[in-house]
Amino acid sequence: MSEMPGDMSKVLDGMSDQHDQMSEVDDMSVVDDMSEGDGEMSGVPDDEFCENESQQYESETSENSILQNEEELHSSHLQDDFDAANNAESEHSIANKLGNWMISSHISQENMKNLLALLKSYIPDLPKDPRTLIKIDISQSYQIAEGCEYVFLGIRRNLEAIAEAGVLDINYRIYVNIDGLPLFRSSLNGFWPILGKTLHSNPFLIAVTYGKNKPPVSFLDDTINELNTLINDPFVCNGKVYNLCPKNIIIICDSPAKSFVRQTKSHGGFFPCDVCTIEGSHDGTRMCYKELNSRKRQHSLFHSEDSAYKEHKVGDSPFLRIDGLDFTTQFPRDPMHLLYLGIMKKLINIWVKDRSASNKKAKLSGLQLRNLSDKLDLMQGFIPTIFSRRPRPLKELDRWKASEFRQFLLYTGPILLKDLVNGEVYQHFLLLHCAIRILCATSDANATKTADSLLQQFVVDSIPLYGEKFSVFNVHNLLHLSTDCNRFGHLETFSAFPFENFLFKLKNCVHNAKAPIKQIQRFANKLSPLPAVKEKNPYKINYKPRIQNSIYSSNGKPIKVKQISVIDGLLVARGQLFELQNDLFNDPIASSTIGLGVFRLSDQEHNFTVDDSDIKFISVPFKQNYVIVQLLSETHKSYHLRE
Known part of the structure; x- marks a missing residue:
């Protein structure tokens, strides 16, 4: 067997320190020149004249x-x-x-x-x-509808701060997120924030509404106007001109919010898809979308009388006022809501809870459920602290977050489900697992083509396995996922995770119902759009003797670390080498090509030189050996498929 792939390309995200020079005000003196004029007097005696x-x-x-x-x-x-x-x-x-x-x-x-x-x-x-x-000066809020308070903070000021720090590309790309945010459990009041983000920045607040009802779509007007201004009037910072191309405006929303801001049919309608003209069919309980090769939509035909377009629209979207924005391609599918809270959550719920006749193959028995829950408990000790959450048992399934479903799909699922679920169910899950690991790792055309074929097979095989009712809008959207990656980069590039984290902070900053808009503004001003940059010290390592501390050595071979030290200026790890024995699975593709394999731990200890670019991974005991799974974006490093 060949070695586990280990070459990684660093993402350089260094930032230069900014120093402001403070100018002193010099004291200014005022000089008053006074001139005297000569006067003449006549007809007056000299003595009197002298006296006078x-x-x-x-x-x-x-x-x-x-x-x-x-x-x-x-x-x-x-x-x-x-x-x-x-x-x-x-x-x-x-x-x-x-x-x-x-x-x-x-x-x-x-x-x-x-x-x-x-x-x-x-x-x-x-x-x-x-x-x-x-x-900050609190911007004056005003009502845009009955019971709906609104304030606009702006985009440019945040972009200038990012440019000032030197982390904004000359031809920058801006990501815009719109979503609803309930505020109090005992009230219908909630926020609808408009957030922005660039490739190397944190999210920032552009505008926000507060009220009991969904705001009118006109609350986007100020944002659209400023985007048009940035397109037509590039700003200058430190002698550099920063341009915004309409094609570089990416709008990231979940399906309900997307249909709202686009003013199109929702995910339960007959023509909801923004990419193709698929028409849904109602099975009595839900809308299903079974067609695989529907006609692609074209931006130029969006206002045509074609029924596939006419039935798709419900109103006029403010985004149509951005000249050059493609209404069919610049609203990518958000992987957080589509994959993790959508597809993966649906699959696990079918395995655990669904008792319908069409899912008998997939439904787990009581014994299987206990085994899976026990495995999830045991898995906690092998998940590195770099993950925001560790696995929780099935009894807490209703409380799982998007990051937990993501962890199951990308890392632990193939290990936990192997030899536990029906073989057909396992192979079907692997289609999704392999495709999404590829799309999370790279946007290479050949790799995304492979992922696209895997996703199409997943959609096709889902109907005989789970029934036609499985063909909901989320499943249909899998057919367009690889196309989004080709346009915008790997999946994590246009994920809603950063925005959701920001929304969580935004919600927690409101302590009472008195003037929530002002509380939001004060909080937003305290947050910098710039990412925190920590000075890296490769020799400052806090090591704990746990298997999850295993790292890749500089030659790409995984080791179980026993000790780390500095020898002749080099960072050296002493430990046992993991040797690849075989793939965890070979169908639909060999697991080692996407960073998974079964390894044996060697008996001898060796010294290995390591550097800052080494990849961390998860190692889990598996039948007297270990399953090694490479981490993807958690390390913020790019990952390349092995040839």
Whole structure:
């Protein structure tokens, strides 16, 4: 057998530190030049003239002295006011710069408080509390519909901050997410935020509505207008011109939100698909979509009288006002809702709960359910801490999150289900597993073509295995998934996970029902769109002797680490080498080509040089050996299929 693939290409996401220079306001002096004019007098005796002249001189001197004192006093007051104004403006500018630096550099409040204490002896008017630095002018909210409050924060200011940090591409791509967010369990009130994100940034808030009902689609107008402005009027930062092409606007939504912002039929309608003209059929309980090769939609025909287009629309979408945006290709399928909360959740629920006659092959017996639940419990000890969650037993299935269904599909499912479920069910699951691991790893044309054929086979085989009612809209959307990857990159590139994490923080920042929009704005200002960058120290390693600490050595061979040390400036791991024995499965493709295999742990220990690009993996005991599964995007490194 050939070796497990280990070559990885690094994703360089370094950021250069930004230092603001603070300018001092020089004291300005005001110089008043005073000129005297000569006067002539006639017809006056000399003595009288001299006397009068003397009196007049004394009077003028006294008057001029008074005027000069008044002018000097007035000039002094003006100078004091001028200096005070400039000092206030300077200190206000410094405070703003410190606040921006605190946010963009992720400075903790404790450290910022210590810095302000040092600076106050030089700049007395600076605040003591760092929270004062990051206060913002709360934008005025207004009603766009009855009971619907709305505020627009903008896009450009966030893009400029990202560009200032040097992590925005010249021809940048922007991802826009729209979704509903319930706020309180005891109330119908909720948010509809509009979020933005670039390839290397965190999500940021563009606009938000708050009310009991879904907002009118016109709440997108300000966002659409600013996107058009960015397209027609590129902004400049540090001498670079940043351009937004209409083709680089990607709208990421789940199916209900997508149909709302596109103003098209929902996922339960007869013509819901934004990519093809498939027509659904109602089986009495749900809408099914069984056609595999429906005609592709064209943006140019979106306003045509063709029934497949006419029946698809329910209104006019504001996104149609973006000239150059393709209405059929720039709304990709979100893998979080489609795959993990959709397909994978549906499959597990069928295996565990469904008792219908059409699913007898798939339904697990009581013994199988106990075995699977026990395996999930045991698996907890082998999942690295890099994962946000560890497996939970089946009794908590209703509480599983999207990340847990993702973990099952991409990593643990093939191990847990092997020799447990019906062979036909297992092979059908592997079609989905292999396809999604490929699409999560790469957007290479040949690889996505392989994944597309696997997904098509999954859709075809699902009907005889699970019945026609399995052919819901989510299953149909699998046919378009690889096309999205060809356009936009691997699946994690256009996933809703970052936006969902942001929404979770957004919801938690609202502590009561009083002025929730203002609470949201204050919170959004404290969050930087820039990712936190930690200084990497390859020699600072906290090692715990657990099998999940295994890593790849620099030559691509996995090892079980016993000890890590620095020898002659190199990072060296001492441990036992894992030797590939065979594939975990060979159908539909060999498991080793997508990063899975059955390994034997060698008896001898060796030293292995390692570097920062090494890949971590999961190792799970399996029949006197170990199953090794390479991690994908958890390590934020690209993964290449083995030739």
